Amino acid sequence: SDINDNQAIYHVFRVTNTDGLTRQKYCPHCYQQSFDPKDDHYKRDYDSHVSQCKILGGQIIKKVKLDEQPFPYVPHIQRNETYAYLLANNATQQFKPTHYYITYDFETVERKVNTYFGKPIAKDSVICNSQWISVLEPLSVASTIKLKWREQYQNDDRYKKITSPFGTDALKTIYFDIRQGTDFITQWIEQVFEEAKQVALDNKYDDEAIPYKQNVSIIGFNSSRFDQALFTKYLHNEKWTIQSFLGTMGQGKQIVVEHKQTHQQINFIDAMNYTQPTDLANFAKDFGSITNQSKGLFPYEGITYDNYNYELNKSQPFPIKAFNSMLKNKTMSDDDYQLYLSDAKNYATRWDYLQHYNELDTQIMIQPLDNLINWFYQYNVDMLNSISLAANANAIKYAIAYKDFDINTNYPQQSKKSTPFILSQSYWNSKVIGYGIQDKQKHRKTNNNVTINDYDYYKDLFERQGCAICGDKFTMDNKPTLDRIDNKLPHTKSNCQPCCLYCNRYKSDRDEKVTRLFIQLRRYCINNHLPQTIVNNEVYQLIRRNITGGLSNVMHRYNHANETTIKRYYYNEENKTITVIDTKHTVSHICGVDFNSLYPSCFSSQYHPFNKYTNGIMYMCGSVNGVINDTNQARKIINSTDRFTDQGQLFIAQLKGHIDEHYINDFINFPPIFRNLSYQSSKAVIGEYMYEQMQSAGVKTDK
Known part of the structure; x- marks a missing residue:
């Protein structure tokens, strides 16, 4: 609404009824999922979501499906079919x-x-x-x-x-x-x-x-x-x-x-x-x-839907007052108006100037x-192949990690020790069912398909032979499947060969060189301990629940610049009390130390003296070796002197923090630690000052 008070204009907008404004029905628990009441299945979908959302307390639970097999993560190659083809054919000089x-x-x-x-403010009221x-x-x-x-x-x-x-x-x-x-x-x-x-x-x-x-x-x-x-x-x-x-x-x-x-x-x-x-x-x-052109000038608030045709048919330039903005509380300077006049004189009507202004916005x-596209191109990343800056930055990071990769180098096969794969009946049963479903979906005959009764034959075959494509032996980290020799035919014994899950995913009927490229990428990845996708759900959940963002602290005190003194705290172990000591120094600034894991991730694997641990390099995580729940074994890895050499193992240690009472005074004056906690926003929990601040700002409390 517009309120005129002593010649001042205030623009106020507040939505009190989102359902009425959007004509959508929102879930009363998560307030994020919307439904169209005109949809034929509205009641079914709405009731189903609301009942489930009520059980979850309005929390959106996201499920993740992990890969069966770890795959190298090389987005600038894997997500760009053109670059992958050129790299496989030694023709990257043609990439554009x-x-x-x-x-x-x-x-x-x-x-x-x-x-x-929305709702009438009173009975029989139109307002x-x-x-x-x-x-x-x-x-x-x-x-x-x-x-x-x-x-x-x-x-x-x-x-x-x-x-x-x-x-x-x-x-x-x-x-x-x-x-x-x-x-x-x-x-x-x-x-x-x-x-x-x-x-x-x-x-x-x-x-x-x-x-x-x-x-x-x-x-x-x-x-x-x-x-x-x-x-x-x-x-x-x-x-x-x-x-x-x-x-x-x-x-x-x-x-x-x-x-x-x-x-x-x-x-x-x-x-x-x-x-x-x-x-x-x-x-x-x-x-x-x-040399790039500057953006033009146009009186946005000087033209409305009611007068646009009358105003734009005029041949004279807009007056300077037409450029005044009540929304931004700004007026046009004389210099800017002269720039507009010098531009507007080239056009017969204001309609012509509008066309010039509109076209100029698309030209600049x-x-x-072009400059952004060219900047990403130096890393062999096609900017418009992704839809965000984050995706392109991520592609650059891994492009640098693979900068020494050479398709013509004969990288050795997997040398990592792993338990040999022994086919189980349940694994084989699930594969057979999957092959049948796949063939039926493609309308292929399944009369002579492999069956559950072929278990002994393939158990022996997987133990004796390796992958028919890359030659690697089958292990618990490199599980087998069947690859169809002719993809037009079903999964019959005569049309299938043993193949690892990785090669089966990247095999190409049209270009064997592309298949070889991805085999080489995996070997390069394993030999150089580069990142691979996570296949262990326990590891995924451990990492995921510690990825936090946003403000997650509650301050129970406030400070006035140049007035409040800097305090020191002392814990009395005998009396179980804390004494606050005022120092002679006053507070001038409050500094918050923030750390974002994306920052070191961007320069990972690059040597820098700031990284005092792991030999000056902050390594990217490679593939998951396993999960250790034994305390003694975990301590051996943590305390090993190999940590400071190239032989060290990267690990994620999950532990509970505790400070012994005898050492509290060594830590009591440390700055507050930011933690990801859920808390009740009541006065008793967050303190009177923060409680009143939240209420005055219109933030909901007591929840």
């Missing part, structure tokens, strides 16, 4: 990142709604406890298409020739606004699909044997929080449909849309997925070059995006 894409941006105007919803003040209506949309430069574009005014980090490219801009009809967004999406055809062709390799299946990226800026809300409802009709949606309805990380006739897919993503929170102007400045994204 995805650097042709489409950017977009919407411009909107505010439309007043002033509609009440309810919630009010919908206004909504932003789309006014125009623009896109810039980045393409490979062709000579045929030379004399075509629609194309602009540019120089990028990848060579000479072309830019083409398209624009639609409300004057073209109320369906102008649908027209834009249709044109985006059309333009995406050429973008997809430009991203492909000249050699058709090189696999490349990535969708065309349609990139907005801060679009997941803003633009997507304007056009998501237009992404499902008789021509195209949403194939997948990652994220939430309030913030979609990636929307994959497929054209029903051409089956072409495009990915709507946000440029802010790949950077820290910022605005478009700073994004262009920080990641673009010094190109250079910073």
Whole structure:
């Protein structure tokens, strides 16, 4: 609502009824799962979730399914089919990142709604406890298409020739606004699909044997929080449909849309997925070059849904007062207004200036995006192959760990000692059932499939032979399965050969070199003790429950700068009392020492003198060797002098902290330790000061 008090404007927004605003029914226990009351299965799904959620106390329980076999973790290879193919074929010099894409941006105007919803504040009253003040209506949309430069574009005014980090490219801009009809967004999406055809062709390799299946990226800026809300409802009709949606309805990380006739897919993503929170102007400045264009100026609050046509049809520039922002409490400077005037004189009407402004917002994204793509490319990471900065940073970390990997080196087979694998009846039974289900799903005949009665034959075979693909012996750490020689045929004796679970996963009928690549990667990983996926549930749970985040401490005291004295504490063992001693020094600053495990993870395995333990290197964990519950054996490893050499074992020690009473005074003046604890936010537990602070800030207490 807008409140006018002594010429001051206050913008206030508070949702009191989320069900009424979103037209969705939310779970009363977790408050996160929503259901559409119009859905045919609404009552069934809602009742089922609520009953289960009530038992769990509103906690969302996530289950994880671990792999049967540990696999090397090399995301920049495993998640990029193109790079894996080129690496397997000694052709990484041909690798190129995805650097042709489409950017977009919407411009909107505010439309007043002033509609009440929710519960009436009084009987027979039209005024309810919630009010919908206004909504932003789309006014125009623009896109810039980045393409490979062709000579045929030379004399075509629609194309602009540019120089990028990848060579000479072309830019083409398209624009639609409300004057073209109320369906102008649908027209834009249709044109985006059309333009995406050429973008997809430009991203492909000249050699058709090189696999490349990535969708065309349609990139907005801060679009997941803003633009997507304007056009998501237009992404499902008789021509195209949403194939997948990652994220939430309030913030979609990636929307994959497929054209029903051409089956072409495009990915709507946000440029802010790949950077820290910022605005478009700073994004262009920080990641673009010094020659990059600056963002234009437009009077957002000077135009509304009621007057946009009248105002934009004018030929004279906007007055300086039109740029005043009551929302930001800012006015335009004379220098900025002169910049606007020098720009606006080039356009006949304000509609023309709007088009220029809208197109400019999509054009200034190109250079910073290209620079980011090129920066990740130096690590053989294709930025647009992932949907977040975290995923790409993770890929870089492991790309560095595998920088010395050579596909042509003959890495030795597994030398790690492990118990030989002996086939059990239950293991074989589960495999046979799985083979049958797999064949039936693919409509293959199962008459002559291997059966449970073949147990003795395969028990002997697995003991005598190793994997038919990599040659490794079968052990409890390298379990066997059956690999079909001809994948068109079912699991019959004549069509199956013994194979380890790892090779069975990565075997390729089309390219044996790719299979060899992943065999080599596993051997390199094992020989260099690099990370592998966790297969032990006990180890997973141990690590997972100690991954904490957010504030997890309660301070029972407060300090005033330059007034409160720094205190020291003394514990009297005989009287069981603590004495507080004021020192001569006063508090000037309060420092919180924070530690994030992601920081050392980023520079793990790199020597640095700051890492005084394990020979100056903070190692990444490799594969899990086992779980030790014997106290004496655990202490031998912890106290071993090998810890400070290359022979040391990395371990996770779970222990209970305890300070003997005789030594309390050695630790009593240490700063507070942050721990992940659940506590009752009552006055008795958190103290009167924190309790009152929470209540004054509107934070719920006594829960």
